Amino acid sequence: MKNFRIKQKMWSLGGKFTITDEAGIPSYEVAGSFMQIPKTFTIYDMQGSQISHIQKKTWSLLPKFYVSLNNGSSFSLKKDLSFFKPHYTIEGLGMKIQGDFWNMNFTLSQNGQTVAKISQEWLRMTSTYNIEVYDDQYADLVISLVIAIDYVKEIEHSANSSGR
Template sequence: MKTFQVKQKMWSLGGKFTITDELGIPTYLVEGSYFKIPKSFTISDMQGNLVSKIDKQFMTFLPKFDVILADGRSFTIKKEFTFFKPRYTIEGLGIEVQGNIWDMDFVLRKNGQEIARISQEWLRMTSTYNVEVYEDSYAGLVISLVIAIDYVKEQQAASSSASN
């Protein structure tokens, strides 16, 4: 099992930050596009090796992301329309994302078995997630999902505050 902390910087142009392991050692580097429409993210390890590339699809009713992993696998993350419980589907990997009603905790399952648990910390100035990955081979995939889902939540919060 591996544990990571995803903590964005308060003032980061485009969204550049590191992801640390349970000891606080930088493990991944996330770089978001700056002034690019649609938004994209590149995730690499600390040696500069590509882990994944995330591209937001342009002009979709609900947020949708295409993710290409370094090993060539690709999948799509899509937010579903729901009234209460946030729901995301992943097309192409057989993984299910389930979140609680507050949209703060997520569990990832493959074939009914839990492969990762993601929880967002409350009362933080920036988005901070604790990520537990139960099998090392899913680490890059799980980190990519967290980045995409966090971006959706960030955009929803921005549009909610703009409408008030």
């Protein structure tokens, strides 16, 4: 089992930050594009090898992201039209998501086995997540999924803030 902590920087052009393990040792680097269309994020391990690439679909009514992992697998995340509680669809992942997706307290499972647990810390100036990955082979996938979900939430928050 591995534990990770994602804590984004307050002032980072494009979204560049480090993801640490439970001991505070850097495990991943995330580099978001700055003023680029479409918006992308690239995740690297600490040796500089690319782990995944996340790309926002350029023209869509609701946010949609494509995630490509370095092992050749990929999946997509899209926000569905809903009126009361946000709902998302993840295609190509082969996992089940249970819990409060919008508030970032949920678990990922495959074939009835829990793969990861994700929780967001509240009352923080920046997005802060605690991630428990129960099977190390899913660490890259889970980290990539959380980065994509967080950006969808950021888009929603920005849209709601500017509409007031």
